[in-house]
Every structure is written in structure tokens, then in C-alpha cells.
Amino acid sequence: MLPEVRKFFNIRNPLFQFFLYLAFFVLIAHLDLLLFSKNSSDQLRFTIQLITILITGILLYIVSVLKLNFRHANPLNILISSMIVYILIHPTNPWIFFPLTIFFAWIGKYFIKYKNLPMFNPAGFGIFLTYYVTTFLQKIGVSNDVLLVSWWGADMQQYFLNEIPIFNMMVSLLLLFGFLYFIQKYNKHILVSTFFVTFSIIFLLYNFFFHITFQESIKILSMNMFTSFAFLMLIMIPEPKTSPNLSKHQTVIGILGASVLFFLTWYLPDKSLFTPGLPFLTTLLTMNLFTVVLKEKKLLQ
Structure with a gap:
């Protein structure tokens, strides 16, 4: 499995280049969030959320390859979707909403297809479906919360640089x-x-x-x-x-x-x-x- 995965992590690969750039963007957003929160317990919780999302994505990729025999699945796709989900849904959401959203993104990626390509943007589909599923669960009294989608980390400007506008x-x-x-x-x-x-x-x-x-x-x-x-x-x-x-x-x-x-x-x-x-x-x-x-x-x- 590892030799097959290694071929995707090639700097000449445009998707890997985008993965690295997006990872840099998400890292800046995450650090900005940690500096903004200033509370050590919140900082730990936000970091655990990021790790949870990435681990969920990796586990679903392993399931795709080893259990579902998607031999040509690219791990970069689920990792990119996972990072996008992290910076779009609000950090105060219940922890279970994070892996649930990645799961729905994975469903959208591998099971809702047209001519062997996903019909919908996986991250967008995952968030959209989680929002309406949690809305339904709240209405029937199963859940107290609805997924909060704030796009908190999608801004180009950063909180920690507010004192230096230029x-x-x-x-x-x-x-x-x-x-x-x-x-x-x-x-x-x-x-x-x-x-x-x-x-x-x-x-x-x-x-x-x-x-x-x-x-x-x-x-x-x-x-x-x-x-x-x-x-x-x-x-x-x-x-x-x-x-x-x-x-x-x-x-x-x-x-x-x-x-x-x-x-x-x-x-x-x-x-x-x-x-x-x-x-x-x-x-x-x-x-x-x-x-x-x-x-x-x-x-x-």
C-alpha cells in the first residue's frame, strides 16, 4: 500500500502542490485561531478537532483501498476535503460533527458519481448534508445542535496581523x-x-x-x-x-x-x-x- 501511496506525493504533481499550499493556508488559519482564543483548553480542543478530522480522512482512505478495493484512490483528495471542512465549519460545533462531516464528504467523493467522477464538491457536499441531517435530528428531538457553518478560516486576512495593516x-x-x-x-x-x-x-x-x-x-x-x-x-x-x-x-x-x-x-x-x-x-x-x-x-x- 505504501509504495502506491508514495507516488501521489510528488512535488511535480499539481494536486500535491495544491495540497501543500492549502495545508500552509490552513496552518495559518489554525494558528490565527489559537492566538485569538487565548484559552489553553480551547486551544487544545481546536487542535484535537483538526487532528480528528485528518485522522478520520486517513481512516476512510484506508477503508477505501483495503476494504472497498478502490485501488487507485488518491489520499490527497480526502486530505484536501478534510482541511477545507476544518476551516469552514465552526470550531464550537460538537466534536461528533467533525468526523460526521468528513464521512459525508467521503460518501460524496466515492459513491455519488457521474462517469466515475464525483458529481458534487466533496467538502461542500459533506457540509451541506451534515447541516440538513443535524437540522432534521434537532427537529425530531434527537440532537440539541445544528451544524454551524461560519467559514471562519476562509478569510485571507489574519487576526494576529491586525496591528500591522500593511x-x-x-x-x-x-x-x-x-x-x-x-x-x-x-x-x-x-x-x-x-x-x-x-x-x-x-x-x-x-x-x-x-x-x-x-x-x-x-x-x-x-x-x-x-x-x-x-x-x-x-x-x-x-x-x-x-x-x-x-x-x-x-x-x-x-x-x-x-x-x-x-x-x-x-x-x-x-x-x-x-x-x-x-x-x-x-x-x-x-x-x-x-x-x-x-x-x-x-x-x-
Whole structure:
């Protein structure tokens, strides 16, 4: 088993490069969380949560290879999903929610497939399913808690650098450009740029006519480039196996995703009392689903 696993950990492998970069990003977020908490018991608990998530991912990978005979399974995939889950679900969640989310991400990765590829972003699917399962369990009185999804570690800016704004901005830009490198590496630039441009146009026009000034809208958009919005756009949406490859498909899915996200995060809360629970992940999974539809119907080939 070890010789087969070793081949994936090759610095020339783009996925391993991304794994290392994401691990660096998650490490910074984790250290930032430890410095913010300042309580030794909380710091220990958060570290145990990270270890629990990673061990769960490793154990599920072993099950995949040894028990389910997924001989070509790549351990980097489940480790990447595990790290993403860690920085998206809130640290105050009950401990059982962490391995449960990784389990559902594993289900999404290996069992919900289209043409031998996962239909949905595994981390996004795992969090989405855990949220609604725990919501159901709370309603029937089995659980007291619902999974809290805060995207706490997805920001490019860090708490421990607040006292040095210029350095904080430099670190944020470095992290941002690092993820942009992988967008280009995996040839997803059309998807990301279409998504961002479409969302920006809709956002600017809507707010210009109904709410805030053009200058204020520009300020909000520029700030979003260092928040969880950027993480959704640069990491979650362009995930190689669940996002479109053809240029036309990337354009269509980018426009669709931006429209859905605006509807869920701005228009719907503004026009009604209903606020969707997971607008980012709902947008992501909608894009994943329509990517499969485009492939299946062979549209815009």
C-alpha cells in the first residue's frame, strides 16, 4: 500500500502542490485561531478537532483501498476535503460533527458519481448534508445542535496581523495570488472570471438602483476579494473534478452560479423574510449539478 501511496506525493504533481499550499493556508488559519482564543483548553480542543478530522480522512482512505478495493484512490483528495471542512465549519460545533462531516464528504467523493467522477464538491457536499441531517435530528428531538457553518478560516486576512495593516495586506495578497496560480494551472480562469464579472455587474446595478452608491458597492466588492467569497470563488467552485472543462461550459456555469449566489445572498433576503441556511454551498452544489447536466445532454459542445 505504501509504495502506491508514495507516488501521489510528488512535488511535480499539481494536486500535491495544491495540497501543500492549502495545508500552509490552513496552518495559518489554525494558528490565527489559537492566538485569538487565548484559552489553553480551547486551544487544545481546536487542535484535537483538526487532528480528528485528518485522522478520520486517513481512516476512510484506508477503508477505501483495503476494504472497498478502490485501488487507485488518491489520499490527497480526502486530505484536501478534510482541511477545507476544518476551516469552514465552526470550531464550537460538537466534536461528533467533525468526523460526521468528513464521512459525508467521503460518501460524496466515492459513491455519488457521474462517469466515475464525483458529481458534487466533496467538502461542500459533506457540509451541506451534515447541516440538513443535524437540522432534521434537532427537529425530531434527537440532537440539541445544528451544524454551524461560519467559514471562519476562509478569510485571507489574519487576526494576529491586525496591528500591522500593511503586512496583513501583503500576506493576504500573497495568499490570494497563490490560489490564482492554481486557477491558471487547472485552466479554470474562464469559470472564475465569468463568475466574478457576472456577480459584480448584477451587484453593482442592483445596489445602484435600489440601495447604496456605486462607490460603496465597489468598496464591498473589493473587500470580498479577501473574505470567504474569494475562497468560494477560487477554491470551491473551480475544483477540477466537479467543475466544467470546456470554455463554453465554464462561461454558462459561471453566469449561472453568480446569478444564484446574488439571488440567495442579496435579492432574497432583501425582498422576503426567508434567509437560506447555506447560500454559498447551495450555489456551489447547484453549479456542480448543472455541470453534470451540460455534460449529459452534450450541450454547447
